[in-house]
Amino acid sequence: MKVVDDPLKVSRRSILGGSAAICALPQISAAAAAPRPPEDKMNAIPVKLKVNGKDVRLTLDSRTSLLDALREHLHLTGSKKGCDHGQCGACTVIVEGRRINSCLTLAVMHDGDEVTTIEGLGSAEKLHPMQQAFVVQDGFQCGYCTPGQICSAVAVLDEIKAGIPSHVTADLNQVSFSDAEVRERMSGNICRCAAYPNIIAAIRDVADGGKA
Numbered sequence: 001m002k003v004v005d006d007p008l009k010v011s012r013r014s015i016l017g018g019s020a021a022i023c024a025l026p027q028i029s030a031a032a033a034a035p036r037p038p039e040d041k042m043n044a045i046p047v048k049l050k051v052n053g054k055d056v057r058l059t060l061d062s063r064t065s066l067l068d069a070l071r072e073h074l075h076l077t078g079s080k081k082g083c084d085h086g087q088c089g090a091c092t093v094i095v096e097g098r099r100i101n102s103c104l105t106l107a108v109m110h111d112g113d114e115v116t117t118i119e120g121l122g123s124a125e126k127l128h129p130m131q132q133a134f135v136v137q138d139g140f141q142c143g144y145c146t147p148g149q150i151c152s153a154v155a156v157l158d159e160i161k162a163g164i165p166s167h168v169t170a171d172l173n174q175v176s177f178s179d180a181e182v183r184e185r186m187s188g189n190i191c192r193c194a195a196y197p198n199i200i201a202a203i204r205d206v207a208d209g210g211k212a
Contacts, residue, residue: 047111051076052120060107066100067091069107070117078118078147082190089189092148093117099155101188118147121154129209130154133202141193149189153203156185160207177207 043062048055051074058073067084070076070093079102082090086104093102094116122128130150133139140146159166163175168184175181182203183196191199 045108047107049107049110049112050114052116058107062106062108064107065103066093066095066105066107066110066115067102070102070115076117076119079151080144080147082145082148087190088145088148089152090145090148092151092189094151094155097155097158099152116151118151121150128154129206130202133205134199137198137202137205139195139198139202140191141195145189145191145193149186149191149199152186152189153199153206156182156203157207159185177204179204 044059045062047058047060047069049058049069050056051070056074058069060069060073064073067079067081070079071081079093080090081103082088084103086101089101091102092099094100095102095105095110096113122131127135128150130153134146134150139149157177160175160177160181165172165175166181166184168180169175179200182200186199186203
């Protein structure tokens with residue numbers, strides 16, 4: 001008597017063979033089939049800045065810091081990357097008249113803004129009064145923090161002149177220059193060479209001369 005195989009009976013061998021055949025077929029998902037832009041183009045955003053008096057147009061990754069835009073895209077390497085966490089002040093620049101840590105802000109956040117770096121304050125042929133004062137008073141040693149120190153110092157004198165108080169201002173209605181005011185306002189700019197007395201002297205020179 002002939003035994004007829006049960007059509008519902010499935011062996012382990014047949015399951016494994018079928019699975020292997022299915023896996024061999026090309027697997028194309030809808031996401032993989034869709035064309036994708038290059039990685040460096042996915043987050044590209046046009047940005048217009050006015051840097052040191054000149055209009056510049058850039059196309060930047062939306063995650064690019066203002067510091068990296070200045071250094072890597074505009075090749076203005078005076079602003080230094082120290083800690084890259086906003087703790088040392090070496091990257092300080094002046095944006096719309098206010099000093100900021102350029103490592104902590106995105107370039108796209110400043111579309112249309114005016115940015116002044118150390119290169120925009122003066123030149124080798126004609127130093128800014130603050131730059132000259134730093135030279136006269138030996139306000140630097142290694143010089144790595146100096147661009148940020150000078151940009152911050154220029155803005156500090158503008159803050160005092162505008163009557164903007166600090167944490168050490170005794171009379172909020174009468175903000176005036178003092179060494180204590182300068183120390184407090186410059187505390188975010190670290191000098192690892194510890195040229196602080198000379199930096200204070202340089203800022204005092206400019207304040208006394210009324211050239212800031």
